[in-house]
Amino acid sequence: MNSNSYLKTYGILCYCTLIGWIITLIQISSTEGEERKFAAFHLRQMLILMLLGAAVSIVDTILFFIPFIGIIVINIITILLFIIWLLLLLSAIQGQKRYIPVIGQAGENMLGDMFE
Numbered sequence: 234m235n236s237n238s239y240l241k242t243y244g245i246l247c248y249c250t251l252i253g254w255i256i257t258l259i260q261i262s263s264t265e266g267e268e269r270k271f272a273a274f275h276l277r278q279m280l281i282l283m284l285l286g287a288a289v290s291i292v293d294t295i296l297f298f299i300p301f302i303g304i305i306v307i308n309i310i311t312i313l314l315f316i317i318w319l320l321l322l323l324s325a326i327q328g329q330k331r332y333i334p335v336i337g338q339a340g341e342n343m344l345g346d347m348f349e
Contacts, residue, residue: 240268240271257275282321
């Protein structure tokens with residue numbers, strides 16, 4: 234495998250379940266340079282997405298008791314999170330760094346160089 238192939242593999246793996254995220258986190262500890270920066274970027278973006286998912290889950294529990302509106306709002310938010318996950322996965326497959334819309338850059342600034 235060439236370096237570019239590893240680059241994409243680590244980026245893709247971190248979007249495939251929590252176990253994939255943990256495996257990527259462990260694997261990049263032994264890498265350097267561009268591979269590490271690319272994987273660390275995608276690890277941070279996925280961490281932000283997982284935290285968003287947890288927040289949506291909490292809101293889902295609260296809105297569950299509002300019969301019609303709560304279910305519609307949660308379904309829309311869940312579909313949006315899936316679309317964002319898909320866009321991030323596609324950017325990793327293409328070897329690009331793409332932020333989560335609206336909050337990705339702010340989250341990246343907040344997390345700094347975590348995982349690098």
